[in-house]
Amino acid sequence: MFDALHCFLTVVDTGNLSRAAKTLQLAVSSVSRRIDWLEEEVGARLFVRSSRLVLLTDAGERFLPRARHLVAELAEAKAAVTAVDPEPRGVLTVTAPRAFGRRHIAPAVGEFLHRYPLMELELQLNDDVVDLSAQRVDVAIRLAPLPDSDLLATYLAPRRRIACASPTYLARRGTPATPLDLLDHNCMSYVSRSALACWWSFDGVNRNKPLPVSGSLRSDDVDFMLDAAIGGAGVAHLPSWLASEALVAGQLVPLFGPASQGEERVTDGIHAVRLPGRSHPVKAQLFIAYLRDHVGTPPYWERALAAHEHVAA
Structure with a gap:
């Protein structure tokens, strides 16, 4: 399978069977047989072939990214089992959003x-x-929904937002009974290139579209919004991974039901992603597996919220 997939990708990259055969140091007939075998294996024609060039069929276009993914994964697996150094070493580079990374x-x-x-x-x-x-x-x-890509994604936790405000704000302005009541409240807005279009969305409300809330405070920093909410600046719609400590401490009050099972939309989760074919796949896999165990199922911030609500009840 690996040889056939590698042959398929080489034909795609070189544009015809002759150049692919030269690159692979094989006879043209051998390349053709491997493509025939692969097409039979997947149950679809992958190429339209002529004497001078080959073109991908619709099925071939759909199969191409998956083939690249499979070849990269097989190469990584081979590297992992043949590595002579049993002890992982060297630099591993990780990127993360600021607030999530710190916490x-x-x-x-x-x-x-x-x-x-x-x-x-x-x-x-x-x-x-x-x-x-x-x-x-x-x-x-x-932390955002993942687009279709060649990235390998490992699910870490659900991504859930909680509408909340400080006791001081609620004493001054009253407690909204439903998400629609937020239209009469001072709601904070998150402004950033990575801001989610569904930030103020709630399941079953406004056809699941964001509510047109308004307010006197906007920021591109979620830590600032958390601190401002604690200080009584308004209602915030914060990720549970960010707001859990303040909710448990009573600095913020969840709106519309318990914080661990609110009415907010549960969107695509938090993921660790990596690009197949990188030079450090084993180290990346070790770090991702460790982080997944550290976060736990359910994640520890959700467990803290559930325990707090149980005690409060």
Whole structure:
């Protein structure tokens, strides 16, 4: 299978069977037989062939990204089992959003580095979405929905937002009974290139579209919004991974039901992603597996909220 996939990709990259055969140091007939075998295996024609060139069929176009993914994964697997050094070593570069990195990655790296003493970790905190194909990054933590791509994604946790406000604000302005009541409240807005279009969305409300809330405070920093909400500046719609400590401490009050099972939309989760074919796949996999265990299922911030609500009840 690996040889056939590699042959398929070489034909795509070179444009015809003759050049692919020269690149692979095979006879043209051997290349043709491997393509025939692969087409029979997948049950579809992948190429329209002529004497001078080959063109991908619609099925071939759909199969191409998956073939690249499979070849990269097989290469990584081979490298992993044939590595002569059993102890992972060297630099691993990780990027993450600033607030999430400070709260949930920084506390975890000490034990990771103790477990793998020959490794070094370079953590880049950046709220922009980093292009892993253009920069030397091994692992990226993504909080937004993942587009279709060649990235390998590992699910870490659900991504859930909680509408909340401080006791001071609620005493002054009253407590909204439903999400629609937020239209009469001072609601904070998150303004950023990575801002989610569904930031103020609630399941079953306004056809699941964002509510047209308004307010006197906007920021591109979620930590600032958290502190401002605690200070009574208005209603915030914060990620549970960010607001959980303040909710447990009573500095913020969840609106519309318990914080661990509110009415907010549960969107695509938090993922660790990597690009197949990078030079450090084993180290990246070790870090991702460690981080997944550290976060737990359900994630520890959700467990803290559930325990707090149980005690309060």
